[in-house]
Amino acid sequence: MFESLTDRFDGILTRLRGRGRLTEADVDEVLREIRTALLEADVEIGVVRKFTTAVRDRCVGLELSQSLSPGQQVIKIVNEELVAILGGETLQIRYASRPPTVILLAGLQGSGKTTASAKLARWFKQQGRNPLLVGADLQRPAAVEQLQVLGGQAGVTVFSEATDPVAVATAGLEEAKRLGRDVLIVDTAGRLSIDEELMDEIRDISGSVRPDYTFLVIDAMTGQDAVSTAEAFHAALTLDGVILTKLDGDARGGAALSVKEVVGRPIAFASTGEKLDDFDQFHPDRMADRILGMGDVLSLIEQAERTMDQDVATKGAAAIIEGRFTLEDFLEQLQQVEKMGSISGMMSLIPGVSKDLKRASESVGDSQIGQVKAIIFSMTPRERTDPSIIDGGRRVRIANGSGTTTADVNALLKQFKDMQKMMKGFGKGGMGGALGGLGGLLGRGGPKMSPQAMSDMASQMGGSDLAALGAGAPGGPASPFTGAGGGSKAAKKGKGGKKGKGGGRVTPKSR
Amino acid sequence: MDAALVTAASDALIAVAVAVPVCLVAGGVAIATRRRGRGTDGAARSDGADAEVAGAGRMTAVLTPRATPEVAPAPTAEPAPPPTPEPEAEPASYRGRLGKARGLLSGYLGAVRAKGRIDATTWDDLEEALIRADVGVGATDALLDDLRGRVKSGEIDGPDALVESLKGDLVAMLTTDGSGLAVVGADRPGPVEGETARTVDVWLFVGVNGVGKTTTVGKVATRLTRAGTPVLLAAGDTFRAAAGEQLSLWAERSGADIVRGAEGGDPSSVVFDAVQRAAAKGQPLVLADTAGRLHNKVNLIEELKKIRRVSDRPPGHVTEVLLVLDATTGQNGLAQAKVFLDAVDVSGVVLTKLDGTAKGGIVVAIQRELGLPVKLVGLGEGPGDLVDFDPEAFVDALF
Ligand SMILES: Nc1nc2c(ncn2[C@@H]2O[C@H](COP(=O)(O)OP(=O)(O)OP(=O)(O)O)[C@@H](O)[C@H]2O)c(=O)[nH]1
Ligand SMILES: Nc1nc2c(ncn2[C@@H]2O[C@H](COP(=O)(O)OP(=O)(O)O)[C@@H](O)[C@H]2O)c(=O)[nH]1
Ligand SMILES: [Mg+2]
Ligand SMILES: [Mg+2]
Numbered sequence: 001m002f003e004s005l006t007d008r009f010d011g012i013l014t015r016l017r018g019r020g021r022l023t024e025a026d027v028d029e030v031l032r033e034i035r036t037a038l039l040e041a042d043v044e045i046g047v048v049r050k051f052t053t054a055v056r057d058r059c060v061g062l063e064l065s066q067s068l069s070p071g072q073q074v075i076k077i078v079n080e081e082l083v084a085i086l087g088g089e090t091l092q093i094r095y096a097s098r099p100p101t102v103i104l105l106a107g108l109q110g111s112g113k114t115t116a117s118a119k120l121a122r123w124f125k126q127q128g129r130n131p132l133l134v135g136a137d138l139q140r141p142a143a144v145e146q147l148q149v150l151g152g153q154a155g156v157t158v159f160s161e162a163t164d165p166v167a168v169a170t171a172g173l174e175e176a177k178r179l180g181r182d183v184l185i186v187d188t189a190g191r192l193s194i195d196e197e198l199m200d201e202i203r204d205i206s207g208s209v210r211p212d213y214t215f216l217v218i219d220a221m222t223g224q225d226a227v228s229t230a231e232a233f234h235a236a237l238t239l240d241g242v243i244l245t246k247l248d249g250d251a252r253g254g255a256a257l258s259v260k261e262v263v264g265r266p267i268a269f270a271s272t273g274e275k276l277d278d279f280d281q282f283h284p285d286r287m288a289d290r291i292l293g294m295g296d297v298l299s300l301i302e303q304a305e306r307t308m309d310q311d312v313a314t315k316g317a318a319a320i321i322e323g324r325f326t327l328e329d330f331l332e333q334l335q336q337v338e339k340m341g342s343i344s345g346m347m348s349l350i351p352g353v354s355k356d357l358k359r360a361s362e363s364v365g366d367s368q369i370g371q372v373k374a375i376i377f378s379m380t381p382r383e384r385t386d387p388s389i390i391d392g393g394r395r396v397r398i399a400n401g402s403g404t405t406t407a408d409v410n411a412l413l414k415q416f417k418d419m420q421k422m423m424k425g426f427g428k429g430g431m432g433g434a435l436g437g438l439g440g441l442l443g444r445g446g447p448k449m450s451p452q453a454m455s456d457m458a459s460q461m462g463g464s465d466l467a468a469l470g471a472g473a474p475g476g477p478a479s480p481f482t483g484a485g486g487g488s489k490a491a492k493k494g495k496g497g498k499k500g501k502g503g504g505r506v507t508p509k510s511r
Numbered sequence: 512m513d514a515a516l517v518t519a520a521s522d523a524l525i526a527v528a529v530a531v532p533v534c535l536v537a538g539g540v541a542i543a544t545r546r547r548g549r550g551t552d553g554a555a556r557s558d559g560a561d562a563e564v565a566g567a568g569r570m571t572a573v574l575t576p577r578a579t580p581e582v583a584p585a586p587t588a589e590p591a592p593p594p595t596p597e598p599e600a601e602p603a604s605y606r607g608r609l610g611k612a613r614g615l616l617s618g619y620l621g622a623v624r625a626k627g628r629i630d631a632t633t634w635d636d637l638e639e640a641l642i643r644a645d646v647g648v649g650a651t652d653a654l655l656d657d658l659r660g661r662v663k664s665g666e667i668d669g670p671d672a673l674v675e676s677l678k679g680d681l682v683a684m685l686t687t688d689g690s691g692l693a694v695v696g697a698d699r700p701g702p703v704e705g706e707t708a709r710t711v712d713v714w715l716f717v718g719v720n721g722v723g724k725t726t727t728v729g730k731v732a733t734r735l736t737r738a739g740t741p742v743l744l745a746a747g748d749t750f751r752a753a754a755g756e757q758l759s760l761w762a763e764r765s766g767a768d769i770v771r772g773a774e775g776g777d778p779s780s781v782v783f784d785a786v787q788r789a790a791a792k793g794q795p796l797v798l799a800d801t802a803g804r805l806h807n808k809v810n811l812i813e814e815l816k817k818i819r820r821v822s823d824r825p826p827g828h829v830t831e832v833l834l835v836l837d838a839t840t841g842q843n844g845l846a847q848a849k850v851f852l853d854a855v856d857v858s859g860v861v862l863t864k865l866d867g868t869a870k871g872g873i874v875v876a877i878q879r880e881l882g883l884p885v886k887l888v889g890l891g892e893g894p895g896d897l898v899d900f901d902p903e904a905f906v907d908a909l910f
Binding site for chain 1: 527530531532639642643644645647648719720721722723750751752753754756757759760761805806807808810837838839840841842843844846864866867868869870872873892
C-alpha cells in the first residue's frame with residue numbers, strides 16, 4: 001500500500017548510503033524529497049510540515065554513529081517518526097463488563113462502512129464472540145439489503161426496521177440484549193461532515209446506544225480532505241479509532257498518517273479487499289516497516305496461523321524441502337493458501353517480492369485458481385504424482401473433465417514444472433538463508449524473522465523465470481493466471497457456487 | 512536439509528504461505544510471457560472470451576422480442592412502475608452548495624491579496640492552497656512556475672493580478688470543447704453491410720468502489736427522462752451485495768426501465784441483454800451501471816473491457832464512458848484515470864460529492880495530463896443533485 005513511498009525513500013537513501021558523513025545539504029535534500037513524497041502520498045500538508053520538522057530537528061547536528069551509516073540513521077529516524085505518528089501500539093478491544101459491547105461506525109458516503117461492519121462482525125465471531133449487526137442506514141437505497149447479504153455471508157444476524165435511524169439503533173440494542181449477543185455493531189448512513197442535520201442525527205444515535213467504540217471509516221484513497229473529515233467526526237462523536245479501507249488499491253495511503261495525527265486515536269483495523277476475510281487489525285509498527293520497504297511479515301504469519309491447517313502445511317513444507325512436491329500437494333496447499341485471502345493481498349505482505357510480481361499477482365483471481373483446481377481434480381491420483389504419464393489422450397480427458405482446453409492443461413503442467421524447479425532451488429540453496437531464518441522466525445517472543453530471510457526466499461524461488469519477466473506482464477495475453485477475461489469457463493463453473501471455505505462466501509466470480 | 516528444520520508447525524505455515532503464492536504467480540507470469548512471445552495465443556484467447564458472450568447472446572435471442580416478437584418481456588426485465596411523483600427536487604445550485612464548503616482557501620488567497628506585494632510567502636500560500644485542494648505537486652509546480660516567469664517578465668505586477676492569472680489559467684485549462692455530453696442518437700455510424708444497424712446508444716459508468724456510480728446513473732436517468740428521452744438502465748454490477756436492488760430503486764425514482772441479471776452473473780451479458788431489449792422497444796439509450804473496481808485489479812479491468820466491447824456491438828453503440836470520481840480522492844485519482852482511460856477509452860469525468868469539504872482538485876491534474884474533461888458534477892444524494900460542469904464556478908470554489 002505504501003509501495004511508492006517506499007520506492008521514494010529507497011531512491012533517496014540509496015544515494016546517501018556509502019557516504020561517510022551526513023551534511024546539512026544532505027538533510028535538506030532528503031527533506032525536500034520526503035516532503036514531495038509525502039504530499040504525493042496524500043499526507044495532509046500540515047502533517048507533512050510537522051513530520052519534516054521533526055525529522056530535521058533530529059538529523060541536523062546529529063552525532064554520526066560509527067556503527068550505522070548516515071543513510072541508515074536517517075532511515076531509523078524517519079521510521080521512528082512514522083511510528084510515532086501512526087501510533088505506538090495496536091488497539092486492544094476491551095469488552096464491556098455489561099454486554100453488549102457496542103460499536104458504532106461512521107464516515108463519508110462510500111467509504112466502506114457497511115462492508116467493514118460485516119467484516120467486523122466476522123472478526124468478532126472469530127474472536128469467539130456472538131455479534132449482532134444493526135442496519136441504521138435508511139438513507140441509501142438498498143443499504144439494509146446490502147448489509148443483510150453481507151451479514152448472511154458472515155453468518156451474523158442483521159437487525160433493522162423501517163423507522164428512523166435513531167429508533168433502529170435503540171431497538172437494535174434492546175434486541176441484542178434480548179438475544180444475549182455480546183457485541184453490537186451499528187452500520188450508519190454515509191454523511192458529509194458539514195451536513196449539520198445528519199451530523200446531529202449520528203450524535204443522537206451515539207447518545208442512544210452509548211457506543212464503547214466509535215470508529216471512523218476512511219478510504220485509503222482520500223486526499224487532503226481526510227483531516228477536515230476526521231476533525232469534524234471526532235468533534236461530534238469523540239472517535240476511539242479509525243478503520244482504513246481499500247488498502248488493496250495502489251493509493252499510497254497518506255490519509256493514514258493525516259488522520260492518525262488529527263484524531264490521536266489508533267487506526268484499529270485495515271480493510272484490504274471486498275472479501276470478508278480481507279480484514280485485520282492494523283499494526284502501526286508494521287505499517288512503518290512497510291513504508292520503509294520491509295514488508296509486513298507479521299501480518300502474513302498471523303493470517304497464516306489463523307486460517308491454515310498446521311498439519312497440512314507442515315506436510316507441504318516437508319514436501320517442498322525434500323523436493324518431492326507433487327500436484328497433489330500443490331492442490332492441497334493451494335486450498336490452504338486460498339483460505340488466507342486474495343493472492344495479491346498476500347504477496348503485498350511478503351518482503352522482497354518485486355513490483356512486477358506484485359502487479360502480476362493482482363490478476364490471479366478466484367476464477368484462475370478455480371481453473372487450476374478443476375484441472376487437478378480431473379486427474380487421476382497417479383497423474384497427480386507423476387504428471388509425466390499425461391499423454392495426448394489423457395490431456396483431452398482432463399480438459400474435458402475440467403471444462404478447460406488442452407492448452408490450459410499444458411500451461412498448468414508447464415507451470416507446475418517451473419514451480420517444482422523453483423521449489424527445488426529454494427529447498428537446496430535457499431535453506432540456510434531462508435528457512436533457516438524461518439526457524440527463528442516465530443521464536444516465541446524471540447526476535448522477528450529478518451525480513452531479509454523472507455525476501456531471500458521469495459527471490460530465490462522467483463529465480464530466473466522472474467528475471468525474464470520483462471515489463472508489463474499484466475494485461476498480457478490470458479494464461480491460466482493472467483488476463484481473467486479468458487478464464488471464463490472456469491469462472492462459469494465456479495458460479496455454481498461451491499461454498500467458499502472459511503468465509504462462507506460464495507464466490508460468484510473472479511474478485 | 513531435512514524435515515527436521517520445519518518441525519515448528521508455524522514455520523511450515525509460513526513456508527507454504529510464501530512458496531505457493533510466489534510460485535503460482537511467478538509461474539503464471541512466466542507462461543504469459545512465453546505466450547506473448549508466440550503472439551497469437553492472446554488473440555485466440557480474447558476471441559474465446561467474445562465467443563462466450565455470444566453464448567449470452569444466444570440466450571438473449573430466445574428471450575428478446577427481436578427473435579420472437581410476441582414473447583413476453585425477458586424475465587430479467589422489470590417493467591418500470593408508473594413514474595413516482597417524486598417531489599421535483601430543487602435544481603442543485605452549484606455556487607449555493609459549494610458555498611457551504613468554501614472559506615478555507617479564501618483564507619490563503621485573502622492573505623496573498625492583502626499583502627500588496629509578491630514575495631516568498633506569496634508563493635508558499637498559493638502552493639499550499641493548491642495542494643490542499645488536491646491539485647497535486649506536479650500540476651501545482653507547473654502552474655506556479657509558469658506564473659513565476661510571468662511575474663519576472665513584468666506581465667503580472669501584483670498579488671491581485673497574480674491571483675486572477677492563476678484562476679484564469681485554471682479556468683482555461685478546464686474549459687474544453689469536449690465537455691458536453693454526447694447527444695443521444697447523434698452521429699451513429701451508418702449501417703455496415705451485413706451488420707445490424709446501431710440504434711441504441713450506451714453510456715457506461717465506471718470507477719473504483721464507492722465513488723457514486725450507481726447514484727450518478729440514477730441522476731442521469733432522472734434528468735433524461737424528465738427531458739423526454741426514454742432510457743433503459745442496465746444493472747451491470749452483479750457483484751456487490753444488493754447493487755441490483757439499489758439501481759432498481761433508482762429506476763423507480765426516475766421512471767426508467769431496468770434490466771437486471773443474476774447476482775454473480777456475467778455483467779457483459781446483462782448489458783448485452785439491455786441493449787437487445789432497448790433495440791426491441793425502440794429505446795434510444797442504455798445507461799449501464801458497473802461494479803466498483805480498483806484500477807490495479809487486472810482481472811476486473813479485463814472484465815470491464817469486455818463489457819465495453821460487448822456494449823459496442825450492433826445494435827449497441829458506446830457514446831459515453833464516464834469515469835466517476837469522488838471529490839475526496841487524492842493523488843490516486845490520476846492513476847485511476849490513466850488506467851480506466853487506457854482500458855475503456857473514457858470520454859469524460861463525473862466529479863461527485865462536491866457538496867462536501869473536498870475540492871476535487873485532482874481533476875486539474877487529470878485534465879492537464881490526460882486531457883479528460885469533467886462533464887458532470889454531483890452535489891448530493893438526491894435525484895436532482897447533478898449539474899453540468901462549470902469551470903468558473905469550480906475554480907471559484909477551489910479558492
Ligand atoms: N454527498 C454526496 N453523496 C453522494 C454523491 N454521489 C453519491 N453519493 C453517495 O455515495 C455513496 C456511494 O454511492 P454509490 O452510487 O452507491 O456508489 P458506487 O460507485 O455505485 O458504489 P459501488 O457500486 O459500491 O462501488 C452513496 O451513499 C451515495 O448516496 C454526491 O454527489 N454527494
Ligand atoms: N477494493 C475494496 N473495496 C472495498 C473495500 N471496502 C469496501 N469496499 C467497496 O467499496 C464500496 C462501498 O462500500 P460500502 O461498504 O457500501 O460503503 P458505505 O457506503 O460506507 O457503507 C463497495 O463497493 C464495497 O464493496 C476494500 O477494502 N477494498
Ligand atoms: Mg453503507
Ligand atoms: Mg454501485
